[in-house]
Amino acid sequence: MKKIVYVTDTNLIRKDIAERILAEKFDLRFTDAVTEDELIEKCGDANAIIIGLPDVTAKVMDAMPNLEYISSAIIGFNTTDIDAAKERGIPVSNNPKYCTNEVADHTCALILTLSRRIIEYNNEIHIDKQYASMAAGYPIHRLCTQTLGLFGFGAISKSVAKRMQAFGMKVIAYDPYVTKEKGAELGVEIVDIPEICKRADIISLHMPHMKSTDKMINKAVFDAMEKKPIFVNCARGGVVDEDALVEAVKEGKISLAGLDVVTNERVPIGDNPLTQQKNIVMTPHAA
Template sequence: MKVLIADSINQKGIDNLKEYSEVVVQTDITPEELKETINQYDAIVIRSRTKMTKEVIESADNLKIIARAGVGIDNVDLNSATQKGIMVVNTAESTTITVAEHTMGLILAIARKIAIADKSVKENKWEKSKFMGTELRNKTLGVVGMGRIGSQVIKRCKAFEMDALAYDPYLPEEAAKELGIELVDLNRLIKEADFISIHVPLTKETKHLIGEEEFKAMKNGTFIINCSRGGVIDEDALYDALKSGEIAGAGLDVYETEPPVGNKLLELDNLVATPHIAASTNEAQRDAAIIAADEIIEVLKGKTPKNVLNLPSVDPETYQILKPYLTLCEKLGSFIGQGVKGKIKDLEIIYCGELAEIQKQDILTRTILQGLLTPILNRAVNTINSQAIAESRKINVTEGRKCDSQGYDSIIKIKVKTDEDTLSVEGTDLHGPQIIKVNNYWVNAKPEGNMFIAKYEDIPGTIGAIGTNLGKYNINIGTMQVGRDKAGGEAIMILTVDHEIPKDVINELKELENVHDANGLTL
């Protein structure tokens, strides 16, 4: 077995690999050289410099795994690797502790005014009274987003004798109790926390999650920290809140535009700013190298690594049968995950027809979970880790088989139950993913692009009222599908629209007479 180290990594990772394989270190390899020689290797370790393009991957006839010693995989053509049967892994967990510690560093820096005090002393000043600080003990930390990093931040804040509140709309109460935290809604967290730390991905739901309204709801003296993604905090609103004294201070490692050249926030003394370095420590780089090496070693031993970001291998014959349904599974999972309200408790999956005869359905279930969980989590979800994540979230997954596929080659039926809602969807492949039933109502919709789903009373004028309101906001309808159980009963509407429907428009539609619920989706 032969491994190429194409970018600089910690020596510990290289040493570990040498125990199991021949290792070639060539950290200055050019794209042309890589393309010419990649077929000699069973594995490759990269960071951000080396680009695993489609052309390189197509030449990698013997390559089994691409290991990215870091978080992102923008420099890897994931689709080409999947088609070639090459596993792609990263080392996202290597930065968990590092980012959590940086978060605590920012909390201490803003609470004790360390940055401006340091600057003052270096200017030969002695302004002790100017830098009166705030203790962490007996204060309340509010964590927004309870993923790997958020959990570690709470663990560390307890060492400072702080109380903790957490907001995560997708974390069940049982999981929160196991972590020893109180789960609350965002409004309560904002009103009660003395320190607020953000640990969520940047999505359409979290864009400007903390804005003018939230800052006004915070109590005087609140501090806010963001080591997740720029854009979760509205920086204009943050500037106003800091400038006016509505909040006491902020610590930022990420910004809406990076680098934040000319950002007016940088003018303020009650802001501590770092240049997106929360994940940058010697230990994190060491751990990334070790984890990358461990993943490769698992493959060299004939085992499956745990951080695979693409499909696990299946035999070619089975893969050809499953291939059209993998996209369908991800789309159905995403559709039902975005369309249901509340915390997911139970997921039921039934495979009908041809798929019921396949023994290796595990990849389909994992792909459904990937689609279900990806929009709501601040971590990479893939077909390898999706089941473990579902288990950690206390989601009960059951599978079944049926021979009857109602005239189709195969049908996949999914039903989700939450603490406040139930939603079911059925789909098949008809030259592409197709939704054929929602809540047992027959429809015919392609799960793609911007969509809208509404439950309503089948009364004349309701459909028109929904369309009129969308038109009022210049939202054009592409296709419309409706289904009902009986005339005048409950009905369901599925639209494809040309543009994403803003959240406030969705809320307005929910208030329409005879509309029971409405939701916008992006697939």
Template sequence: MMKPFIYITRKLPETLIQPLQDRYEVEMWDQDDVQVPREVLLEKAGKASALLTMLSDRIDGELLDQGEHLKVVANLAVGFDNIDVAYAKEKGVAVCNTPDVLTETTADLAFGLMMATARRIVEGDRYIREGEWKSWSPLLLAGADIHHKTLGIVGMGSIGEAVARRAKGFSMDVLYHNRNRRPEAEEALGAAFRSLDELLKESDFVVVLAPLTEETKGLFQKEQFDMMKDSAIFINAARGPIVDEDALVEAIREGMIAGAGLDVFTQEPISMDHPLLSLDRVVVLPHIGSSSVDTRYDMVRLCTDNIQAVLEGKEPRTAL
């Protein structure tokens, strides 16, 4: 009897996938910084019982129809907007993600991105490396304080709550906007619910941590940036398509807001000639929100556990 075939769409440490290799036939894309070509993914899906996928892999109707033997897709992310979950369910394919294990790490990154943007840390590093530092000056690269300011969180899930906990350590006032109110967060963190418009008008920092849905896609347009304080800083550590990037560029150039810190973009990787990259008060990162060694290893282990469970006829730990 042939062993079930598992295809992994990025190069991962052999030690982490050993439990699968001991039981199944496992094949892995051999480049960790290059996306598996679509035609290769479709070919492998045609014979796979399980796929271990990345957020950049499109698991749509075409692929699911190709996967005649497919039983489970384990996505190495908490998000799953790359997967047609409804059609997968219709086809009897389990879809799993990696919630919870990346909450604190992603919150660290989001808060760090806010600090780096506010205090112009990246600019300062570049300033020295380019030989521009000639002497000390009272307002040299003067940025914005974080402590005792107002933080507005758009998307108060587990990561939003983790960012709010960090903000309280900086004596910040925390506002939030969410599809549903979170009374437990209000009580535990002293967070105050606001409509989106109210939050934008009151906040010194706006941090987006919402999932990408039909409701949040394109949520931030020129109108939203125009509501914000001209001293405000915008942070997106959620999904790129939530923001109209042209509107964001205009908002910074026109002084509607002071700057932005971005870990995600509409198109990833972002092109080198994108106008966002020409702006000084913009800090950009290559979608590394959960990218600590410990967390990424935990995410891979959760994916392999979910795959093994489904292939053995058991309930996966984090099925959608």
């Protein structure tokens, strides 16, 4: 008898590829379950589950008595209760190479869009019907004179560094798991958080969301940013204190922000105060 494998998030996980790889050996089933209750109702007989964004909590695991394996088809595994899985002896894996280039490209696109004030110029032409150009007075700096500060220095962050170094940017990074020597091999200076806050003209986040990074970028960190930097997050919304981010934008502690993620992506985005800030450019977790 074949073991039962459920696949969620068919918008992230291609059905034809899953079938080609797994269907011969497993009873492969696809589901649109997203919430905790939906997973319990629709996947209760699972031996394994391949997920994208649904929350696999302790409650979900307990409702799946035959569950032997949880696979995150993407890089992030913050939607799975790792401690609960460990307690129950259930292995959890992720896909560390998922969309590395795509997220790096998107991050750089936001950096370029913000630093060159593309949105403002576009709005002047399409909304205000003006062709003001330099008369608009937006502060724009040559990227080759700027310092990019990266929080986290994994695969995506390294790809961003390589791309922005091609523009002549100086790149510094904070990552407690990366040595100064390893960073130097890639032309990147490994520094601490205060140093990034002091020196960076542009800051980009590239760390996972877990207990140790929850709201890591908080009011104290924003207050320490000396150069009113451009701020970009294509990592996870939960690593940022969003109330503090809104305050930092309003008070000019950061000049502009580009966000591809928010903390809670399951509530109507119009209810999020981030959408009310003209200096924040947002994309819908599209990176």
